[in-house]
Amino acid sequence: MTLADDLSAEGEPEQEFNPGIAGRLPRKRVAGGALIRDDAGRILFVVPGYKPFLDIPGGIADADESPLAACRREIREEIGLDLVVNRLLVVDWIPAHGVWPDGMMFIFDGGQLSSEQAAALTPTDDELTGLRFLAYEDAVPLLRPSMARRVETALQALGEGQPRYAEFGRSQ
Structure with missing residues (x-):
């Protein structure tokens, strides 16, 4: 089944009980990232050229794109790998801060790369200035x-074999 099949099976969308309410509902940003490790257990971080902090591979979901699909797409765009990424590690709510609205951040298990794969990695996205295993x-x-x-919450979830919920990175 495809997403289009699932939407078709849902039937007609519900009617708004109060016309115009759907347009007034809040929107959240959603992102998906991956915890990718090398064979020494170090974590892969990307070095963005547009901010002073490291990040994990991943990014913000496009309209009508799931967090998992966004994660997979961003990994292909940022480091050129088509990894099997499925297992959820963390769902983290992020409060509004500055110009950024609140959002939901998902971290998935990106698996472990062989030493050959890790050594061959280079950024494949102009937004990145480097990659680091730390x-x-x-x-x-x-x-x-x-x-x-x-x-840290993702590492705990990985060790426990259970996904975790967090708020601004603090596991509940």
Whole structure:
């Protein structure tokens, strides 16, 4: 079944009980990222050219794109790999901050790369100036505090084999 098949099976959309309400409902930004490791257990971080902090591979979902599809697309765009990414590690709510509205961030398990795959990686997106494999402890000073907490939560979820919910990186 495809998404189009599923939408068709849903039938006609519900009518608005109060005309115009759908357009007034809040919108959230949604992003999907991946926790990708090398065979030494270090985490892959991307070096964006547009901000002073490291990030994990991934990015904001386009309209009508799922967080998982966004994660897979961004990995292909950023590092040129078509990884099998499915397992959810973290759902993290992020509050509004500055010009950015609140949002939902999803981290998926990107798996472990062989030493050959890791050594061959290069950025394939002009927005990135580099890639770095780092132990979590070494990465913390190079991450926004909320991202450090989110990655730590993802590592906990990976070890536990259970997804976790967090708010601004703080696991509940």
